[in-house]
Amino acid sequence: MLHLVLFLVFGAICVAGAVNLLAQNHPISSALSLVVVMASLAVEYLLLGAEFVAAVQVIVYAGAVMVLFVFVIMLLNAGAEERTQGSRVALVLGIPGVLAGGLLVAWVLVQRTNTPEVPLGALPGFPKTIGALLFHQFLLPFEVTSILVLIAIMGAVVLASRPEPKMKVPEKES
Amino acid sequence: MSNLLFFIVASIIKIVLVIFILLTAVAYTVWLERKVVGHMQNRWGPSRVGPFGLLQPAADGIKFLMKEDLTPPHVYRPLFIAAPMIAVICALTSISVIPFGNAITVFGHIVPMQITDLNIGLLLILGVTSVGVYGVALAGWSSNSKYSLLGGLRASAQMVSYEICLGLSLVGVLIVSGSFSLREIVQSQSGHFFGFIPKWNIFYGCQFIAFFIYLMAAYAETNRLPFDLPEAETELVAGYHDHRRLRGHRALSGRLERSDIWSAAFAGDSPDFLVRRKNLRFSFYLYLGARHTATFPL
Amino acid sequence: MVPISYYLILSGILFACGVIGFLIKRNIITIFMSIELMLNGVNLSFVAFAAQWHHLSGQVFVFFVMVVAAAEASVGLAIIIAVFRTRETLNIDQVNLLKL
Known part of the structure; x- marks a missing residue:
């Protein structure tokens, strides 16, 4: 029960951060929402028992890689993104491609819903x-x-x- | 159920106590530093408020709280408010894994004298402090001023680069004690070499070199004196906390965590190490920390 | 008890967000961040599969992915800085020539 609640809460934070990354116009806001995604992913790793991976995730990803990103954004003084019409290739191929891929993944997951259930801290790393x-x-x-x-x-x-x-x-x- | 309830109540009490004691200790360490530096430079230091200026930290705290909450109009508001919060939260989170005594038994329940004992305690501290860099970087950026930005860039660059020295200097401790858990690290240092030298890691082999590296990296992380380039008061007007109301807030938060970790990692003792550690930390803080401030006329 | 498929669905959602960001964002740095998001989604599925098959190799692979991501980030950001220096823009639509 606790496992499910924690999973859902941090999963929701994770997805919210990912959607916020797409929604925000300013690169720094995107970078910070990506940090949120990484931190909550670390919690998901902890739930699966991978504690070392979780710690390294925070140290390396949130603490080093994203700091580098923020640093570069600050250094280049990147402003808000200008809207353009976007590339036509992305419209024609990309979005249908993403939809098809998503449908495929969803279908596979629905077919294989009998995946095993794991307890809290399934495989301690x-x-x-x-x-x-x-x-x-x-x-x-x-x-x-x-x-x-x-x-x-x-x-x-x-x-x-x-x-x-x-x-x-x-x-x-x- | 009663177990769970007891655990929650005990944890809350521990958290409140630890935060209270820690913040008071920090305030009085600052008082001590000002006092000692004052005497070294032939002045009195804080002496007006209370006996020996002992109420000075409280007066400072009240002053900070009563100041007008001023937000300059051109700043990027959400981050301007969030940045100091990130810094303080990260600094305070890292004390949650630091042990401060042996387990005691209350009403038949065992209460460890530590907020939480993690298997990856040391990694947690490293991770949380590396997230704390955002506080500095964003504080500089969100003020929307060239001086703040430069100060924030300098400070975060320095913190990121010295983080590596900091992490690597702890490897020796990990090898000696064979665990990331701070409780086990401290326990592995109980006892004595030859019956009289305390079995601290600092006396073990060449660990004192690692300790020295750690110390210097910690000074750099907290932007203390020989490494205070980011706060360069003459050219950057104190860098990233320019434009900032609670500048003392940030300045406090950085330096408190460091001294705690080094004492747990290098000089922890098992049963009654709370008192000893405090002494050591104070004396240490005094004789190196304060001396720096006094003797480097930078 | 949580089924492994939940974790896989979460990692799928993250990966899809990364792909969509890669396609619709116009700022080079944000596009780069979308790539990191995709890598993170993949990492979650690695850890989930490690828990499913009770084998730690999955968790070890996460470290390799992280190393690659860190290397990629350093080189990629250096390229971004170089591009910004010559073109003075971060908009991907205006970086449309192979020569400087």
Whole structure:
């Protein structure tokens, strides 16, 4: 009972945040509603027992990635969005595509309503067990992600740094 | 049912007590700092209100409460109001996992002296403090002024970057105690090395280096003196709390959580550690925190 | 007791919101945030499936998704800054040339 109530409350907050992200015009409002979505998703993870995932979700997503977003919005001083008519491809292909995809997902879910019910904290993901799994079974992907992050850091630095004004080569006195 | 009721009542009492004690302690730590810095600089510090100026924090609090709630016309209103709330709520939430004593038995129920004991307590603190960055960033942005924006950007950049040092310096503690739960971390530090050195993590191996890193990162996080670039009073007129009514509000909230965590993580002792921790925290705050303010003429 | 399908429906709704935002928003940063929203929806389904099959791999995968999202965010925001520097706009409709 408690599980269902908590799920519904935080699920509602989650969906409200996601819809607010679409409804808001100003990027900062969108970013903050995305933070709300992420925080309530962390609660959903906790309900499923994934406590470490929940903590990392808050630290990494809400605390680092979204701060980066807010930071960039502040840095570029992005104002409210201007309305344009939008792209025609999105109208013609995108919205029917989303509707079709949504119908497909809904149909699959209705067909498979006999999914098992899980209690509160179904599968406890303690940091210890997750760490053991990460460093034994998933060692190679783990190391690969470290290289990925390194490349991403270098790419970000190269892309965001201002292109240097060309140095004038002092001509040799002859 | 009575169990549940008891739990709820006990939790509410604990929350009220902890918040009350904490806020009072913070107020008087500020008083102590002003007093000590004053004496170091050959002045008296607060001395007018009450004996030794002891009622000064209360007077300050009343002054803050009675001030006119002024909202400048050009600000982005919802965030201007929400930003200090975010900062304060995040700072206060993080004390909920900090233990302050052994469990006691009341009417046959065991009441742990901690608001809640989470398996991921330390991660919760890190997460909540990293969310607290929004308070600073949004406070700067929503004031809609160049100085505030620059101050907010500087402060949030500094907080985000020092958060990494902060998190990594705690790894040693985690390895030694093998748990994220603050209660277990504190319990793993009970006892003595060789019978007389308390078994605190700070004396364990090279942990004092981690402690030093943590300390410096904590100063940077709270924008204390050597790292007070964001609040640069001369060029940015105190940065993000420019345009802000309750500037003391924010300034208070940041620094209180840090000292609590370090003492739990590095210098906790098991049974009667409440008193000892307070002493340590005070003396520490005094001898390093206050000295900084007094001796760095920045 | 909550059926796993509830969690899946929630993750589906989040993903759909992300797709719709990707299609209808005109600000590059908001579009980017919609992508993050989609990734979050997928993460929820990973954790839900982990609970269904009682296997922690699902939860481990969430970390990989997070790493990719963080890397993507840093590079993407750097690209946004570079675009803003040259075009001085964040409106995706006005970023319509391949050259600077």
